[in-house]
Amino acid sequence: MNWSDEAIVLGGRRFGESGLILDVLTASHGRRSGLVYGGASRKKRAQYEPGNSVTVSWSGRLEDQLGRFDVAEASRERGARLLDTPLALKALAVTTSLLREVLDEGDATGSALYGPSLLLLDSLEDEAVWPALYVRWEYGLLSALGFGLDLEACALSGANDGLTHVSPRTGRAVRGSEAEEYLDRLLPLPGFLLDAASPTGPRELAHGLDLTGHFLAARLFASVHKDLPDGRARLVAQMQRAGVIAL
Helix, strand or coil: CCEEEEEEEEEEEEEECEEEEEEECCCCHHHHHHHECCCCCHHHHHCCCCCCCCEEEEECCCCCCCCCEEECCCCHHHHHCCCCCCHHHHHHHHHHHHHHHHHHHHCCHHHHHHHCCCCHHHHCCCCCCHHHHHHHHHHHHHHHHHCCCCCCCCCCCCCCCCEEEEEECCCEEEEEEHHHHHHHHHCCCHHHHHCCCCCHHHHHHHHHHHHHHHHHCCCCCCHHHCCCCHHHHHHHHHHHHCCCCCC
16 A cells, blocks of 8 residues: 655654654545655655655555654755744744644544645745734644534624634634623734735734634643643743834
8 A cells, every 4th residue: 555645744753773664644545654664764764854845655565553664855944044033933833833742643624724824934034014914823733623603693693794702612713892891801813814905013913813812722622631731831831022012
């Protein structure tokens, strides 16, 4: 049994003296793992950095068993291109870490995230674009894995305009004007998650990260009995120090 696919490297772990068990997100086969003989050698290490784009050929006896990867030369080494932009490099690390943590081996759902993840990773060289795209990517991650928010209409009135907050318990949007006595218990809803033309300034970005971070921790990671990776909190802290967000 064998197949070939385009993939994003998510990470790897050593196997024996020089082998590497490589984790990737593929375009058509979801998140997959495979053994790369000699993949842990110093000569090949750069090829398997998280965020790189590669073509993998998988072979094995059974689809649900660990097989072998033959990996073509990386077509795009993103980490190397971001060495002079530590914040973007951190965003790359967090993106691949989140995917690696929440996607099950062979789950076809992962393939729905391949295109959006590729778009995000390819935007990391543009500091004016990627922070808002990252928030939208986390929002999409929740939706793709069955933990999406309901931002279609106000939970109190049913109106579909003027939505300003989200209930941290239900994930439903509300109009702040109709929930004034509860505002301190609600999460601000940044307009750019509803309308791409809305501002994406430091405060809006901070509200977006608060919103998606809450539901990543309370719904997605809680469902698999894990904590949200520490790297995400460090990314938010770095974005604040850099003035990208304003808490």
